[in-house]
Amino acid sequence: MEQLERLGIRAREAETSLRLLTTEKKNQVLHQAADDLQKNARQILAENEKDMENGRKNGMSAGLLDRLALTEERIRQIALGLRQIAALDDPVGEVIGMKKRPNGLLIGQKRVPLGVVGIIYEARPNVTADAFGLCFKTGNAVILKGGSDAIHSNTAIVDSLRQSLKDCQVNPDALLLITDTSRETTRAFMKLNRYVDVLIPRGGAGLIRSVVENSTIPVIETGTGNCHVYVDETADLSMAADIILNAKTQRVGVCNACESILVHEKVKEQLLPVLGKRLGDKQVEIRGDESVRSLIPEAVPATEEDWGQEYLDYIVSMKTVSSVDEAIAHINRYNTGHSETIVTDSYENAQKFLDLVDAACVYVNASTRFTDGFEFGFGAEIGISTQKLHARGPMGLLALTTTKYIIYGSGQIRS
């Protein structure tokens, strides 16, 4: 704990010094950091190989090993990511809504960094540079706690980035890595609310739950997505099938992929056999209610548990409903507040769905896969918030800022 406190104090000090940097200076640092990562690629790859070896020894799955692996090309991509962040507009410093009060006070909200950001993530070393870039661009110091599986890779990347900061005469404590990856240290980190302004977990549902339950630092929940596509009775059925195929199969391991399909009973006879065939061609297992199974014989019975499941796999649950209201009620009961789509040609049902479905992103006639900072035009993404406070949906640079009121007076006192 004492060691963590010292880290916290160092991050706070760095944060204060970051407030003085111009956007020009921050961009210079980001370009330098990108150059240095590519220059240091050989060392970084050697350290990554240690993690890979451990991973293989410990029986890590092929999918996880792929996420952990770095290559020259991936390091080039990571460096490119930092250059892209440099190219984005700096949101810090903007003053919003400045107005004069009747007593002459001029009051406005100035956009400022959050301060110190904590990020807890799993075995994806690319997050290390990415999180630094986004936090640094917005003037935040960042404390990273990566997974033990990627500790060598993360340390090598952080060493390179901190050296770039030093070379640019910036306090290198703008980026700190917790190298002790024990569970106790992680728990203690979550209690560091005196020094850390926000904690963002990036990883699976278990990690996120643990952070929500244990953190005294304000948390931004990201990621879990039990996303639905509802096909209304008035839908263009070929559009519906295309959207479902895209939302389910374009990439299955991501939070904005479709996990559950609702079909209005009036179109089930036309649509379900087509869906059964097309999803089957893509090796998607369908878990359906009785009505679905009567039209898709390959479907297996869905259990109550299936409706709340985020599979992240070639599996989908499927159900028929008798109205848009039933669809909305089902979604609001089982969803995780991520992304939901209605396919419809009814103006009334489209508006109702947009109004009543409780989620970060609600679509009419489009794939849920668009829920993404880049697709939304933010040029970057720190995660997708599924909570309601502060930021909801894809989070770009703005989500890493807060505001403070600045007030210009001329001697006003309150009577």
Added chain:
Amino acid sequence: MEQLERLGIRAREAETSLRLLTTEKKNQVLHQAADDLQKNARQILAENEKDMENGRKNGMSAGLLDRLALTEERIRQIALGLRQIAALDDPVGEVIGMKKRPNGLLIGQKRVPLGVVGIIYEARPNVTADAFGLCFKTGNAVILKGGSDAIHSNTAIVDSLRQSLKDCQVNPDALLLITDTSRETTRAFMKLNRYVDVLIPRGGAGLIRSVVENSTIPVIETGTGNCHVYVDETADLSMAADIILNAKTQRVGVCNACESILVHEKVKEQLLPVLGKRLGDKQVEIRGDESVRSLIPEAVPATEEDWGQEYLDYIVSMKTVSSVDEAIAHINRYNTGHSETIVTDSYENAQKFLDLVDAACVYVNASTRFTDGFEFGFGAEIGISTQKLHARGPMGLLALTTTKYIIYGSGQIRS
């Protein structure tokens, strides 16, 4: 816990039904609720008398008894508060920044209720109606947990409000009161993150700390204010003294009152004797460093603890500094992120103070006492946030809303 879960489920159901109410309907309910509170004044006063009697029996301080007491006039004020909320613009439903993406998707952010708001507060029955009014106007269901000292008053007020909801054909579970005021129930309430979207504690530092440490529901921290006035070397000293007197003594028990004064050493000989006299006339005890005590003989020695203290009393700490930088560093070390003022005629130092002081509200040449939703022109206030996520500074109706992305497509899929 089971009972609390049932409350949570009822609040969620009510929340869903509130989404369908028009602003007109919500305003009608608020007026009805105001009328009914005045109509039921006699019963409410009788119940309040029970709380007062218990308070007197239990040796409650005069200050707390005064906060607990209701009168015909106070009930009239509470009803007036509801009518004022009815008169405010409804922020729900506004769509912000709707733009067309290159692929034709039309993406915008719609302002929506947070959902279910939890409020934990102490013995101030006026908060009961006030919190209901603000939450209801923004389409939120609210679960209240008031102090045991005010349980009879709160129950009577809630009964009246719920009856008004029923009479207007609105689900009365839009307002729920936890009547079991035990510590265990309070703790369990803080874990109700499945049903409650945000928890707002309103009360003393102890209550707020307990909520931050125990809640799994996202919290908005409110209230603690160790506010500073810094008098720069170029200050108009008579303006400085007026601002200090106002910030310290206009009302001492509030979070935006000044608790600590910093004076540039170049003006200390002129200013401190005046301050000593004027604060002394108002019975303010001064706790000073050596340099202060050499000019104000009545001042007692300040300890390290004093610099971080929120007195909420006729006490102030006072210190001299040798530069604006020292003042800023001192403030950023000891403040609670509430409200800070510089009195200066230096453009450079004013800008530096606004840029570098880390607080919700940073003033030049004005009293800290203006940090208030009404003074800022919001027409209402749910509290003053001293944290950085979601809302910072005085919170009006907007702070009780979130956004969701709404996306209009025409069959877009991701490639």
